[in-house]
Amino acid sequence: MADSVRLEYMIDGDNFTSAGEASVMVKKSLRQMGFDPETIRKVSVAMYEGEINMVIHAQGGKATVDVYDDKIVIVLADRGPGIPDIELAMQAGYSTAPDNIRSLGFGAGMGLPNMKKYTDEMTIESEVGVGTTITMVVNV
């Protein structure tokens, strides 16, 4: 396997205003590494949606980003409530976010669809009561 650079972040589940910090830091790192703007945009938007999901639903979690020459792999892992019906959760417009989250401009049911849209591969492993791990790959 080719060498990779690993970036790791803990996502703080209690702090909604700092949600997105990890995505912005990843964006900055990828820019310094010289990736093209469209690749950076895909990775940072997909990761931001995941980060917001972890804050809304799972009291935070951990983000790991492995940067290879030809792809970027993002793994978002939480110990939240899990997703009972992944197919339903993937439907655009379906949301279980509470009203206070909607008033912040989230909860439109676009998070997971956006993550899929902006990445080349996405897998969701989830167990109710245990947690969720989402792996996303963006090819460079």
Added chain:
Amino acid sequence: MNVYKLSEALSLTPLAMPDVDREVTSCYTGDLLSWVMGRASADCVWVTIMTNINTVAVATLVDASMVIIAENAEIAPEVVERAREKGVNLYTSPLDAYALCAAISRYL
């Protein structure tokens, strides 16, 4: 057209203008942040009434050239400060989103 020229043409009030030479190539309007992230193009002017701190993060992540807060929607000083830190050009206008977008269409 660049950010500065567009802001002058639309008589916008500047809140943060860290990078006014940036080119604006498209326009998008919306308030649901995930929707905007899924649809807005890089280098756009984004017209919105959503003024919380996440607005700045979304503008950064989609690479918007500038954000215009329509109808002078109230915005907290810390959000303006965050925009400065993150290099997001941020303006307000008394016009509503429709009037702003209609006006912008004459310049793009």
